[in-house]
Structures are given as structure tokens and as C-alpha cells.
Amino acid sequence: MSFFTDGPRSRPLFPVPEQELFGYNGRPWVETPHEYIVPAILPxxxxxxxxxxxxxxxxxxxxxxxxxxxxxxxxxxxxxxxxPGEGLIDHRRVPDYNALLVGVLFPDGRRASSETISVPSATKPDQPVLRAQGLGGSAFHVDHEIFLWPLPPDGPLEFIVQWLDRDIEESRTSLDGTAIRDAAKEAGEIWPGLPARKSHGLPVRRVGAQAMITPAWPRESQAPPPLPQPSSPPPASDQPRGAPLPTRLPRRAR
Structure with missing residues (x-):
């Protein structure tokens, strides 16, 4: 006997349109590629x-x-x-200086922190990117994910924490940047050879988390229908002679 006893279920009357995962867009400075890569874990x-x-x-x-x-x-x-779902750090808002602040200092002097709002860039940035967001928790315990791009160079990577409202002065912890770089080689690709998204020659416009294809209307046959024109009053010759035009609406009877 099968462990799962329920049989196949019928599809809904109005099924949801099928969606497909396309190839990675190649912008690693925007977010982690959770849908494409199994990361290496450093415990x-x-x-x-x-x-x-x-x-x-x-x-x-x-x-x-x-x-x-x-x-x-x-x-x-x-x-x-x-x-707790809001988190104590969020790259989408400017933090209070006395609140929880995090940052990193690369061995070559480059730095990034949660002091400012971090906006995803369409082009490759020339400075490190740090983004923080809350992952939930409880009233006494809150989890966060701190995203950092690019990989640190070889040498010590300093992770800095400060929270003046909670009596935590600036604290620096040295992490092994070389070990982090070596671990990146163990990250595995999930779906090798995924096809790229096809736009069929039409410009792709991103709205929120979705992508919309905007028609370019290259030919007259594909042009959108013309907007309806406002109706105009009939010419004076069509109006009955001697009939005065009303100047005001009649008062509603009480």
C-alpha cells in the first residue's frame, strides 16, 4: 500500500497559467541567486x-x-x-544612528554599511553593496540576512556592529576572507543550461517584482485603436427654429 493514500486530484476549473524559470540574469550585485544556486555553508x-x-x-x-x-x-x-517580521535593519530605510548598524571593511579599504538606503542598480556598481532585511522571529529574537557583494578579497574581512540604544559600542570581528572566497567554489548550480527569457524584439519593462512586455507598435496594422472622440452638438441648421435653448435645469419637485 502506498504511503500517500490520496489519489491524483483533478485540475481546477480555471487553472493558473503555467510559468517557467528562465536563465539567470547575471546581476549578482542585486540579490542572492536562490533559484539557481545551492550556496556553500560556513557554519x-x-x-x-x-x-x-x-x-x-x-x-x-x-x-x-x-x-x-x-x-x-x-x-x-x-x-x-x-x-518581528519588519526586522531591526532594513536597506530600504535610513536608520536612526542610535539604532542597530552593521558594516563591513575589506582588506583593501573598501567598505559598505547599513547607514544609507541601498537601491538595486541596473549597472555594475563600482563600490561594495550591502543590503539587510528582517527574516522574522519573536518579540525577543529577530533574524536578519545581510547581503554583501562582491566576494571579499583574500585577507581579514572586518564585520562591524554598533547599537548605541542598547549600549553596544562599535565592535569589530575579523573573518577569514580567504576561506570565504575558497568556499564560493563549492556553490553548485541547480539548473545548468536554462534558456534566456525571450522578449521577441519587444522592450521589457519591469514593474515591481514582475516583468511586462511593452508593445512598440511598429506598423499601422498593430497600432492601438484610436481613442473615442467627444461628441459634438448638432449643427445649428438641424435644430428646430424658434425653440429657445434651456438656460437652466428645472428645479426638482419636492
Whole structure:
């Protein structure tokens, strides 16, 4: 007897249109390629900043072919957030200087931090990119993902944490940048040889998280239908002679 006893279910009356995963767009500075790559895992766990009632800790690192994501957790003995899903760090808003701040310093002097809003760029940036977002948790424990591009060069990578409201002064932790670069070689591709998205010669316009194809109307036969014109009053010759035009609407009877 089969372990799963339920048989096949019939399709819904109005099935959802099929969707297909296309090839990677090749912009590793925007986000981690979760749908295309299985990352290498570095099980590094250590405190990054600590006060009497609060701990900021690293729980592990996911290493991608061209980027890194740090799994960061905050633990507290008192209330952190009413809504843990919002997170304590978010690259989409400018943080309070006294709030939780994170940053990295490369061995060659390049740096990136959560001090400013980070907006995805269509072109390759000339400086490191750091983005932070909350992953949920509870009122006393909140998880975050800290995205960093590119991979650090060989040498010590400093991870900096500061949270003045929680009595955590600037704290620096040295991580092995060479080990991170070596781990990137172990990241595995899930779907080799995926086809690229075809636009059929039409420009692709991104709206939010979806892509829309905007027609270019190259020929008259493909042009959109003309807009309806506003109706005009009949010519004066068609109006009955001697009939005065109303100057005001009649008052509604009570």
C-alpha cells in the first residue's frame, strides 16, 4: 500500500497559467541567486556585539559564486519589536544612528554599511553593496540576512556592529576572507543550461517584482485603436427654429 493514500486530484476549473524559470540574469550585485544556486555553508557562529541585555550574533554564512549572505540574529531579555517580521535593519530605510548598524571593511579599504538606503542598480556598481532585511522571529529574537557583494578579497574581512540604544559600542570581528572566497567554489548550480527569457524584439519593462512586455507598435496594422472622440452638438441648421435653448435645469419637485 502506498504511503500517500490520496489519489491524483483533478485540475481546477480555471487553472493558473503555467510559468517557467528562465536563465539567470547575471546581476549578482542585486540579490542572492536562490533559484539557481545551492550556496556553500560556513557554519561560523559567534557573538558580534554584546551588552547586559542584548546580543548580536552571527549564526552562519551562505557563500554564492559572487556574493555572501550573513545570517544575523539579535537576542534580548526585553522586548525588541512588536512586529518581528519588519526586522531591526532594513536597506530600504535610513536608520536612526542610535539604532542597530552593521558594516563591513575589506582588506583593501573598501567598505559598505547599513547607514544609507541601498537601491538595486541596473549597472555594475563600482563600490561594495550591502543590503539587510528582517527574516522574522519573536518579540525577543529577530533574524536578519545581510547581503554583501562582491566576494571579499583574500585577507581579514572586518564585520562591524554598533547599537548605541542598547549600549553596544562599535565592535569589530575579523573573518577569514580567504576561506570565504575558497568556499564560493563549492556553490553548485541547480539548473545548468536554462534558456534566456525571450522578449521577441519587444522592450521589457519591469514593474515591481514582475516583468511586462511593452508593445512598440511598429506598423499601422498593430497600432492601438484610436481613442473615442467627444461628441459634438448638432449643427445649428438641424435644430428646430424658434425653440429657445434651456438656460437652466428645472428645479426638482419636492
Amino acid at each position: 561560523w557562529s559567534m557573538p558580534l556585539g554584546r551588552a547586559e541585555r542584548t546580543i548580536v550574533a552571527l549564526r552562519g554564512i551562505e557563500v554564492w559564486p559572487e556574493s555572501v549572505s550573513f545570517q544575523l540574529s539579535v537576542y534580548s531579555r526585553d522586548l525588541l519589536l512588536d512586529e
